[in-house]
Amino acid sequence: MGKRLILGRVLRFEASPFVQEPETSATLINGGGVLIEGGLISEVGDGAALRRKHPDADVDDTGGSLISAGFVDAHAHYPQTAMIASWGKRLIDWLESYTFPEEMRFDASEYARDIAERWLDLITANGTTSAATYCTSHPQSVDAVFEAARARGMRLFAGKTCMDRNAPKALCDTAQRAYDESRDLLLRWHGEGRLSYVITPRFSPTSTPEQLDALGTLWAEHPECLMQTHLSEQTDEIAWVRALFPNARDYLDTYESHGLLGGRGLYGHAIHLEPRERDRLHEFGAGLVHCPTSNTFIGSGLFDMGGLKSAGHHVGLATDTGGGSSFSMLRTMAATYEIGQLSGRALHPAELWWLATAGSAEVLHVGDKIGNIIPGMEADLIALDLASTPAISQRATRAVSFWEEVFPTIMMGDDRAIRQVWIGGEKV
Incomplete structure (x- = not known):
């Protein structure tokens, strides 16, 4: 070269x-x-x-x-590429009506490879050169996107999405399978070229405490890896979490009590945070990922960029496709500005550009390499x-x-x- x-x-x-x-x-x-x-x-x-x-x-x-x-996209769901812009649902209904049926198709390796290539084509055309993505619960979905990214020389972060309850049987694994398959994929892909494995419980409602424990154990064994999940996206989701985890202090505690709170953690959305959650996330130096087009499209709420950044939180920016309605980080920056206006904090163009490049890279712990x-x-x-x-x-x-x-x-x-x-x- x-x-x-x-x-x-x-x-x-x-x-x-x-x-x-x-x-x-x-x-x-x-x-x-x-x-x-x-x-x-x-x-x-x-x-x-x-x-x-x-x-x-x-x-x-x-x-x-x-x-x-x-551009660096810090939170996406590549398996949702084909179902982007699906009409008229809030989070839980949207998962059941659109997401889970589409993710079941990824048991076919050929389909996973097709969507992986399509997603990488789309984000690259929009100027995104690195991304962190959730896969499905199928190991072949992880192999497909890593193989496609490796062929392109891309820096990519990805992991098998783990779920053992409150999802279709065809998408559920178990606590042991989540640990075993995630570990095997981690050992196969993490550090292969520019690829990084990310430990990935979808969110607390779709994992039993036993599965969260297993993934917390895996993260403790491989602290060099990132861990990604969702946190406090919608109010009805939070109510669901309270019902499922009656002894938890708050939503974040469902991760913290199972070893899934840390400085290399990525917590998508983080809209409706309690004071204790803000304090603990800041104490650990965890990464928050703002997904503005998703938050408006699914009706989740307004992320407090001004308050969180002034308090010293680490924040990245993301499309969250396909809950997000665009593959473009330019559109994502525009939505970030609009949400900031509604929240009383008009972000400067330099702040928006930094979030989409260096800020997201820092949240992914590669700020010394990209962005x-x-x-x-x-x-x-x-x-x-x-x-x-x-x-x-x-x-x-x-x-x-x-x-x-x-x-x-x-x-x-x-x-x-x-x-x-x-x-x-x-x-x-």
Whole structure:
């Protein structure tokens, strides 16, 4: 693999815009360049100077495109790709009516491979270069998505979804099977290239205490792995959890008491948190994952981005497809802004972009590898057209600052804004 030089307007973050003033948290290099060697970013700076310094490099000149780190989706369900945008249900009915019937189809390896390839095509077309996904309870669903990601050189996080109650028999395993199959998949895939296994209880209502114990034991045996699950998504879900776990202090306690609360835990949604839950999640440094299009589509509620970030919580951003209604992280950023407005906290464009790149990477504990354009990091990059449609173009031309120019693409952009994608330094 030789040298590759990407030329354009290069955006990189110097600090989190939630910690530093948003306007000064990032650097824009007009006429910039990113030199890639061996799949890693080796130099960043003035494009013309880098071109003179490395005349042997293959050049991708994007003109005036914005060069950014690729988007990082911290919570998705790839098996729900084909049933995205299913009408008219709240969470529990939606699972029973749409999700579980679709996930039963993944007992066929060929179907799992087809959907895995389709999902990766769709997210890549939208500028997502890394993602964390739930699979189904079938081990072959994990193999399918890891095999597809490995062939593309993608950094991917995935795990077998474990359930032993309150789901169709065809999707249920047992406490022992959940442990055994998850362990086998972990040993087979974790650390294979850019792949990471994630221990994955779907959520407390579909796991018995015995299964949660088994998965807590597995996590204790492999603390290097992430653990992903759902937490406090809807009020009727929380009431269900209280009925199933009458001795639990709150929803989070159904995980905490079984060894499933930790700094490498990913807790999707986290909308209706009790004060104790907030305190414990912050104490452990756990990752919260905001899924805004899902929260509005299924009618779950408004995530408290302002309050949680001001308290120092780690937050990532996610499509949550197919409960989420878009494969695009641009649309996800737009929904994050809209929910922030409804909650009284208008997020700055820099904060939105950081959440979709460096913020999600940090929640996945790979902030030193992806999510920013810094020498030594993996070369997962995208080139964006900030005038991809007539409506966006006419607004962007009136911008008096860089972030004002970016904001119309955040609010109105889609896959047409993604001009080019590089994964591990290779053009997609």
